[in-house]
Amino acid sequence: MLRRCISAEWMKLRRSRIVWILIILPVISVWIGCANYYLNQEVLTKEWYSLWSQVGLFYGEFFLPILIAIVCAYMWRLEHLNQNWKMMMTAPISASHHFLAKWIVVSVLLAFVQLLFLGLYLLGGKWAGLASNLPEELAGWLIRGWIAAVTIGTLQLALSMRIRSFAAPVGIGLCAVFVGLGLYVAGLGMYFPHSLLTIGMGVLSQTSLSSGNMLLFAVMNLFYMAVILLVAIYRMCKADVVA
């Protein structure tokens, strides 16, 4: 049943043009980051690492969280329209399948965004004439970034399910970006989803995570995902819908 729910979610996205939005934002982030790197090469001397610091800063710190919020709000948009909640809740499908199908689709879309970002980063590096080897941490940044992005996606899906307005969860997501930034600066980055993304993608500090921190990173992400999924599914089962 879950597979059929996932294919239904894909069908809903078929003519949504969401792919354009998934493409536009990483392209702009990488473009500006590369231009900034190119113009300041005398200061930014660490080649691929410096380029990552430029392209990753805006993408990982601001635009990816907002992109996630927009995608998640879009996933629930149809349910909030035309009394569709009632139709969905009376279908012979469990609440967990409804939520998990959306969660899996969002995770796949975010993986696509991360891969696109990788491709653009490599292209940008070639354009800037970087000849050195790629950073060995690159795969780690991307995978950890994806895991943290899925955690934020879980939170945003739960918010967008609860709040009918399209823009309000995006606004909350943006406020959370700044809370995350503050917690990261205060050294509490491991305890908040949005600062987990900053740490995971090596946006502000590109030093490798210690094995202890890596474990804490994985545990915190799993914890947030599990708790939010459970609460959201429980709420879907128990609370009445507003269509």
Added chain:
Amino acid sequence: MKVIGLELYKWRHKRLFLMVLLFLLAEIGWAFAVTRISITRNPDQAGWEPLVATISAMNGFFLPILTAICVSRICDMEHKGNTWKLLYTLSVKRSTLYMAKSVSASIVMGVALSLQALAIVAFGIVHHFAPVPIWLLTRFILGTAVTTLVLIALQQWVSMAIKNQTFALTLGMVGSFVGLVADLLPSGVSKFFVWSYYTALSPITSVYADDKLHFVIRDSSLLWPQMAALLAVGMALYGVGSVHVARREG
């Protein structure tokens, strides 16, 4: 007036002002922290100029997305509730409904900008800056307000014309990006982007010379024509948006 009153009445459970306030707190907190660090490092630069320049730069990033969110929420409630048909059957002109939405969005952003201005004055007084430069702050507020009004006109058109708010919010996000990097773009390019005017209309600009950042007060005679041109663009966007939305099927 009655239509605007009803528009405001629709928000009573929306917590719109709370969201704007949280957003503003994040922006002002960040700007003040940056200014405080700058003052600690360069005590000779403790004054209104760095503060206004920092807030202008931050506004370029924060206000486009905040405007997009506010306008989207105000317009989306009609899309979500399927109330356009209901509204269009009332004995109220479509252009009046459009104007009421525009005015109510302007009220929200006006409150936000007023709070921001008060916070700037309070920060300056607490840090014993020179007497409050009324004329400088007035120019800053005017520039920010005009840019925000134009953005409201643009966002309202998109939010009302396209039911799917993904596009309106993406436009807001792209606008934030342009606002953030506006100063890095050549002036011939940046003048075509509405979002770049948060810094372009700021009364203070920064110049890097002698290994140091200097803050220069812009000549106001250069800003007025820009402000007037921007306002004309805003009115054109409003007019085209109003006509376009009024002519389409509800």
